[in-house]
Amino acid sequence: MKEGLRQSMAWLHTWTGLLAGWILFLVFCTGTASYYKDEITLWMKPEAHQSMTRQVAPAAATANAVAFLEQRAPKSDRWIITLPSEREPTLRTMWAPPPADPARQGEQRPRRARFGNATLDPATGEELAAARATRGGEFLYRMHFDLHYMPVIWSRWIVGICAMFMLVAILSGIVTHKRIFKDFFTFRPAKGQRSWLDAHNASAVLALPYHLMITYTGIVTLMFLYMPWGVKAVYQDERDKFFTELRQDVAIDPKASRVPAALTPLQPLLAQATAAWGEGGVGRIVISHPKQTNAAVALYRRDGKQMSVDQPAMVFDGVTGALVSPPEQAAAPAAQTQGVMIGLHAARFSSAALRALFFVAGLAGCAMVATGLILWAVKDRQKYAKALAKGGRVGFGLRLVDGLNLGAIAGVPIAIAAYFWSNRLLPVELAERPAMEAAWFFGAWGTAAVLAMARPSRRMWQILLAVGGVLFAGLPLLNLLTTESHLGYSLSHGLLQIAGFDLVVLVIGIGLLFAAKQMGKSRMNKVNKVNKANDPAPVLASGGAA
Amino acid sequence: MSALTNGLLIYAALAAALAGFSGLSLAMDRHWEALYGRGSSPGDKTRWLQACGTAGLLLSLAASLALKGATQGWVMWLGALTAGAVVVVLTLTYHARRLIPLAKAAAVSAVVATIAAQAAHAL
Amino acid sequence: MASTIRYRAGVLSRTVAAIAGGYGLSALIAAALALTLPTTRAEAAMTGTLTAFVVYPVAVMWVFACASALRAWIGLLLASLLPGAVVLALGAFTGGAA
Numbered sequence: 001m002k003e004g005l006r007q008s009m010a011w012l013h014t015w016t017g018l019l020a021g022w023i024l025f026l027v028f029c030t031g032t033a034s035y036y037k038d039e040i041t042l043w044m045k046p047e048a049h050q051s052m053t054r055q056v057a058p059a060a061a062t063a064n065a066v067a068f069l070e071q072r073a074p075k076s077d078r079w080i081i082t083l084p085s086e087r088e089p090t091l092r093t094m095w096a097p098p099p100a101d102p103a104r105q106g107e108q109r110p111r112r113a114r115f116g117n118a119t120l121d122p123a124t125g126e127e128l129a130a131a132r133a134t135r136g137g138e139f140l141y142r143m144h145f146d147l148h149y150m151p152v153i154w155s156r157w158i159v160g161i162c163a164m165f166m167l168v169a170i171l172s173g174i175v176t177h178k179r180i181f182k183d184f185f186t187f188r189p190a191k192g193q194r195s196w197l198d199a200h201n202a203s204a205v206l207a208l209p210y211h212l213m214i215t216y217t218g219i220v221t222l223m224f225l226y227m228p229w230g231v232k233a234v235y236q237d238e239r240d241k242f243f244t245e246l247r248q249d250v251a252i253d254p255k256a257s258r259v260p261a262a263l264t265p266l267q268p269l270l271a272q273a274t275a276a277w278g279e280g281g282v283g284r285i286v287i288s289h290p291k292q293t294n295a296a297v298a299l300y301r302r303d304g305k306q307m308s309v310d311q312p313a314m315v316f317d318g319v320t321g322a323l324v325s326p327p328e329q330a331a332a333p334a335a336q337t338q339g340v341m342i343g344l345h346a347a348r349f350s351s352a353a354l355r356a357l358f359f360v361a362g363l364a365g366c367a368m369v370a371t372g373l374i375l376w377a378v379k380d381r382q383k384y385a386k387a388l389a390k391g392g393r394v395g396f397g398l399r400l401v402d403g404l405n406l407g408a409i410a411g412v413p414i415a416i417a418a419y420f421w422s423n424r425l426l427p428v429e430l431a432e433r434p435a436m437e438a439a440w441f442f443g444a445w446g447t448a449a450v451l452a453m454a455r456p457s458r459r460m461w462q463i464l465l466a467v468g469g470v471l472f473a474g475l476p477l478l479n480l481l482t483t484e485s486h487l488g489y490s491l492s493h494g495l496l497q498i499a500g501f502d503l504v505v506l507v508i509g510i511g512l513l514f515a516a517k518q519m520g521k522s523r524m525n526k527v528n529k530v531n532k533a534n535d536p537a538p539v540l541a542s543g544g545a546a
Numbered sequence: 547m548s549a550l551t552n553g554l555l556i557y558a559a560l561a562a563a564l565a566g567f568s569g570l571s572l573a574m575d576r577h578w579e580a581l582y583g584r585g586s587s588p589g590d591k592t593r594w595l596q597a598c599g600t601a602g603l604l605l606s607l608a609a610s611l612a613l614k615g616a617t618q619g620w621v622m623w624l625g626a627l628t629a630g631a632v633v634v635v636l637t638l639t640y641h642a643r644r645l646i647p648l649a650k651a652a653a654v655s656a657v658v659a660t661i662a663a664q665a666a667h668a669l
Numbered sequence: 670m671a672s673t674i675r676y677r678a679g680v681l682s683r684t685v686a687a688i689a690g691g692y693g694l695s696a697l698i699a700a701a702l703a704l705t706l707p708t709t710r711a712e713a714a715m716t717g718t719l720t721a722f723v724v725y726p727v728a729v730m731w732v733f734a735c736a737s738a739l740r741a742w743i744g745l746l747l748a749s750l751l752p753g754a755v756v757l758a759l760g761a762f763t764g765g766a767a
């Protein structure tokens with residue numbers, strides 16, 4: 001630590017990066033996939049593809065949803081309707097469970113069982129019961145911060161700690177990078193450790209604003225979990241007041257009146273909101289205490305008009321239809337800041353072009369983490385150069401890192417691809433289908449991880465990357481063989497989400513196969529032929545061979 | 547804003563970023579050498595390359611702001627910069643000879659697209 | 670041999686200082702800002718919390734940049750004095766008037 005700022009930051013960067021790297025790789029992969037989680041869900045529900053080709057007016061869709069809810073959840077105290085959008089062309093409904101039976105007061109309700117939900121065809125109002133049970137893109141999205149098979153509190157802390165490590169790694173990386181401008185465009189392939197460093201630098205620096213933003217905003221989304229002390233200092237035990245005061249929510253009577261009354265027609269309310277927010281401006285409708293005297297109808301504006309994730313709401317009396325709140329309530333600066341930060345992280349506001357750019361930056365993030373992990377191992381291997389030359393072995397630590405690196409970097413893509421394969425191969429009527437799809441994800445990953453740990457050789461890298469590549473690239477073919485929504489159909493019917501999925505996984509698959517092929521080339525020959533004078537930086541010993 | 551104007555501006559933002567970074571990279575000795583051999587240097591062209599490069603990046607910014615407005619525009623620009631920089635790095639590494647023709651084509655088409663977008667928007 | 674143990678002890682000490690000490694400092698700053706910023710209390714709490722996550726990584730980096738682990742601890746303690754005093758004075762956690 002006496003060496004100076006750059007060196008101490010280099011030390012900090014290497015350790016924070018390594019220790020959090022494997023989990024961060026998973027977080028980056030699932031997070032990047034989550035930009036298109038709705039499209040992924042759609043691809044995973046081929047039965048819903050028919051309904052996608054029809055455009056349904058919001059008024060009609062709303063009427064259908066209300067009719068469904070009146071029939072399915074008449075006693076529920078809260079109905080939530082999510083109107084179809086470009087990303088998600090089905091009509092989604094959720095409802096609070098009916099009030100607790102007094103006889104069962106003390107029972108703990110499992111969290112998942114609390115809200116009922118159904119996905120409807122917006123044109124008919126009928127439940128898309130035929131669509132196979134799957135969590136679709138939500139599975140990957142939730143894994144991004146909730147991981148799996150553990151209480152969410154634990155996983156959110158684990159992910160949060162890794163995110164803090166990441167933030168420190170980025171900042172220390174910036175401090176320690178000596179020639180950040182000179183090296184900006186530099187990438188020298190086939191030079192062993194130098195190449196890995198160049199790749200790590202490139203993927204990190206070229207998307208640096210993104211990486212800083214995504215890490216900080218990620219922490220911000222759960223910041224009150226990690227750092228409750230600001231709120232606690234001022235609000236002590238009345239935490240809930242903080243959230244209502246912040247959002248300046250219109251107070252909705254929390255207690256149901258239980259006195260029946262007719263629900264006001266929703267069409268005029270929709271018309272008012274559309275007048276204020278434009279055509280298709282309503283994204284979500286929340287009806288509190290429906291069909292009771294103190295009913296309230298809140299219309300929320302659709303994502304996409306502004307960066308903040310907090311959408312303005314118009315609240316109406318649920319019986320008379322009178323407007324109870326003004327449409328535009330400017331949030332105070334700090335609340336806005338948090339809303340914008342979460343908005344930037346989730347990028348739900350973004351158009352197609354912007355979302356594609358976010359996706360590319362996310363992939364750069366995955367590359368940054370992967371090349372960093374590999375660079376660590378390549379560098380560490382140098383310590384064992386002499387021992388290896390004599391036929392010896394590397395130390396336990398490096399052996400462990402080698403196995404973990406391969407298990408993560410090649411394993412996660414295999415897992416994700418297996419998840420998609422399971423969606424097409426598992427029987428539609430299978431009980432607990434979503435859990436089985438998750439099992440395929442973890443089963444595939446586990447298999448890859450065991451192989452990786454057992455033998456993290458260059459050959460194994462080749463094999464596992466190739467497997468991932470084949471699984472990804474094979475998805476469009478699998479789609480063709482198992483459903484009607486293959487690429488030809490989706491392109492000709494304008495189902496761009498479905499076609500996009502097929503094309504993107506194909507490209508990813510080809511990329512992985514290319515990487516596998518690169519692994520097969522011997523690096524040693526190329527390195528020996530390098531013209532040292534061409535390389536302004538001192539040539540480091542090639543540590544690429546494993 | 548029509549889909550055409552939209553598309554033209556997106557293209558302009560990306561192409562201008564590409565052209566801009568091409569100029570800035572060539573202004574550096576080490577990348578100039580990739581095209582013209584060891585020991586060569588852009589010399590008096592350096593300032594000119596830097597100026598053109600910066601102009602390209604600014605054009606990209608202008609297109610992004612025009613497309614997405616004052617807040618989202620900056621986000622779009624940073625994304626366009628990343629995309630442009632990645633293409634320049636890959637070209638310099640694997641097809642260095644193609645960088646200058648690519649940069650010229652990108653620069654010209656970016657300017658044309660911007661003007662066309664103005665026209666399309668006005669009509 | 671002794672120097673390796675010393676080195677490792679130093680690393681351990683800094684790690685604890687960075688993770689626990691850094692967290693403590695950030696928490697105090699969050700609370701102090703929440704209690705003293707001249708905006709509405711919701712705003713203040715929010716700003717304080719957002720700031721804490723800028724302070725934390727900087728504190729961690731500073732701990733490892735320090736010339737010695739001891740200096741790191743001393744620095745953290747000194748930095749905590751002002752926000753600590755504010756939090757105690759405004760009685761945030763002792764049930765006094767907020």
